[in-house]
Amino acid sequence: MRFNYDLLPGELLTFEEIALRYSQQYPDDKELTARALLSPSTSFRTLKIRAVFAHEESNSPQEDLLFISNDNERKNYLRRFEHYLKQQLPFLYFRRSEQGKKENLWQVMGESRVYAMIDPHSAVAQNLLTSRGYKLVLMRQDEEEEYWQLFNPQANPCFPQSRRIQFIVVLSTPQHKVPTAVMPGTEVGRRVKAKVLQRASQTEFTAAVKARYGACVITGTRLTDRHNWPWVEACYIDTRENEEGFLADNSVDNGLFLRSDLQRLFINRLINIDGESGRIYFHPGEEVLESISPFYQALEGQTCALWDAVPSGTRQRLLALR
Structure with a gap:
């Protein structure tokens, strides 16, 4: 697809430039939006992922991890990511750091795939993060809501405040080596899906x-x-x-x-x-x-x-x- 060649991994682009290239390549598709993680959010009937726009503030410095919360029938994160995991379908992935936010720029991560989906409670999640020097800690539980904080190797919190995490998506991207400490194709368990x-x-x-x-x-x-x-x-x-x-x-x-x-x-x-x-x-x-x-x-x-x-x-x- 020519559009993907135009978006080279490592490029820094404004959202307007990204959206323009996408509309030129796919004139019959809905336009991209950067208001939510998946662009655009549609409904529980739609499994297609056009693009992922992740903010470092909510997804940590770990560029190949997505910390998912607030799933609902409009966002449909679980079903869509699970579909892309099973089919190994590619999608466009962009990230924005704090510096990029000030300059209104997104980094092109390139054509990416879902490598695994894991429960934050699981030993797999803890082992994956520990192998990178990070630690995910359950800070408090309010009725059915669980609030987590991710600490970096210097023991500094990565999220501005503890946040809800339903599951973690591990990505494979042109920008990163194949993830270790987790088996490819791993799916979240019955507990996470039911919840x-x-x-x-x-x-x-x-x-x-x-x-x-x-x-x-x-x-x-x-x-x-x-x-x-x-x-x-x-x-x-x-x-x-x-x-x-x-x-x-x-x-x-x-x-x-x-x-x-x-x-x-x-x-x-x-x-x-x-x-x-x-x-x-x-x-x-x-x-x-x-x-x-x-x-x-x-x-x-x-x-x-x-x-x-x-x-x-x-x-x-x-x-x-x-």
């Missing part, structure tokens, strides 16, 4: 529930309305888990859009919605009634404001809560 894909599906679930209702099912409070409660949120009706410890039903029919205070009452099973009539009711018992303020008790027996928008699949799930 990343579950997170992405939850993001998709939230977007679908929001699009279906656009407002609190019980009160009709819209997401954009000003009110004393901070948010309108998607929540699950059936919260049973599968063998891997994730929600068994992640479909939009298993979701409701509720004002945040009502959501907390619903997920704690203090209030519920009758799947036949759409009326709100409290679970029986004096203790429950005493624990809920008169303000909320006034909702009992009322029909949900958006009940007509609730499909039969969701109504069946509400009936199962009885």
